[in-house]
Amino acid sequence: MATKAQSRMTPLKLFSYGFVALWLIIAAFPFFWTFWGSFKVQADFLSKADWMNALTGANTIEQTGSAFTGAGYHGAWVLEDFWYNFKNTGIVVFFTVLISLTFGTLGGYALARSGFRYAFWILMAALVFRAMPHMTLVSGYLLWFFEWNVWGILPTTIIVLVAINQPFTLWMLHSFFKNIPKDMDESAMVDGCTRFQAFRHVIVPVMWPGVITTGLFSFLLAYNDFTVAVMLLSEENETIIPAINSFMGTTQIEGKVMYAVAAVVSATAPLFVLILFFQRQIVSGLTAGAVKG
């Protein structure tokens, strides 16, 4: 219950409101600005003369006759075949999430139910693996992938992303399975199930909330990955994030910067939708490992 003393406006409270408001503006403004600007021409989006141009679109009206133009999107999606990169990202993300969750649930369940000392050591090793900068791992793969002729194709990237994702998935699902009472699967085993049958028929039906939360983070890792994709994928198999980077390398010519801006907005849109629908799960996932200490 809020008492009178708690709901009174104090300078401290006013300051903290102001601080939050400032943060929210800093957090949201760049996205708003880029989204709005993606419908303008480059002379407006990067307007040295007057930043108001980016809002009103003075040059856009002059060049295209209307205050909004889809030229950037047309350029990126149609002329530069950005949809093709989206398709690659779709394949990579789908299989990475599917395989990591399969491996992760089996492993996380085993770790949660095993009291042996080596289970702890596996978790510790996973924590150390989680800290490895991805670039150092990539420098370990590259030579061998070239030698075995598996460089540049999507399956290689998928399996690498699955592996990089495992430490996090294991920790998260391990702590999630620990919260499912032991009695459930043990009573199933008393009734004659094997361990796997108990897992399949008793644990699987109740594990979906935890698996969905973990899956969201696997999705984010695979979708946002730049380091692995830029080093391990050939040009025709590029996913969207390295594709945006190569846009930047080749498009310093007038007008083409807007292709990159449109591509950036297109790449952010799925994430925006994701937060819109899964905010609760994302927040609970972020704090899952933390609140338990």
Next chain:
Amino acid sequence: MKHRTFFWFILPTLSAMVLFIALPIVSVFVQSLFVEHEQVLVVSESCGPFGCSPTTTVDTEATAKLREEQPLGRFNGLGTYINRSHLAFAEIGEAWANSDSLGDFWSQVYNLPFYSALTFTLAYTFIVTPLVLALGLAIAVGVNNLPRALKGLAIFISLLPFLVTPLVGSLILFWMVDGDGVIGATIQRIFNDPSLSLKASTALTWTMLMVYGVWHTLPFSFITFYAGLQTVPDDTMEAAQIDGATKWQRLIHVIVPHLMPLVSFVTLMLIMDNFRVFEPIVSFKAEAHAQSLSWIIYNDLRESGNPLYASAGATSLITIILAVILMSPVLVRTWRDFTRKSH
């Protein structure tokens, strides 16, 4: 759970981690011990009307064959580790002998590529991390005081910078602070200096990258602390209030100690993620003034046509050792907790 069953359950995830995380660490070590083949040279006499002279040509065929037979290169021992682009012991010794002040010595060391990258990576990690911790706590307290209806919206907006792809997030900021962008152009106008560019000086580039780092990771610490605030016991807060503690005192003496376990968790995560800083340097095209350890590995591997596996391997191994050192306090603590529980 029986050992046998445990083994089959853990097998897929463990083999993925061993094959693609543990073995690559061995692989970078092996790579770092070798160095690229030299080109095979052929000396032949070419005789013209004015006499004969020896000419040296590259035997491309033999070079390619040698590379194919021994892709690792020739054995070099720890030579790569101590050469100029890595630990550079000889250069440091020389700098120490030749410099007359500590500042002079430092500026010579900073010119060595590895040390310059190390300096930036550590500075980035240890400036961004505490800033994010302090600001995250402040925002969490602020949002916790907001009316209920606004909390969800505040969290929604805050999640955006954190979940956006790092490369994309830094590009979005880059377009704003670039000389033609809205912030960059405004700064130029304020200081009335049209040549002023955030990319032109080392100090400004570093600041720009760190501002991005704070913007990108702040939501993580904010949301974790916010969740922690929901578990602060009301009784303790009331007791402190009755004892006459002001709002500020309650924050310092009740809330912060309650959140301490979270602080160490968030610190660990932030250090791990900040230590691998890479994408913003690519997006901001900041490599002229700021290089991170990940970035110099990337640069070695990108060496067109002929990646420098040895050099990348040596830097990678040093980076891995540093990452483990940074994590060691947490590892030791987790181990202690575990042994205490099991006895």
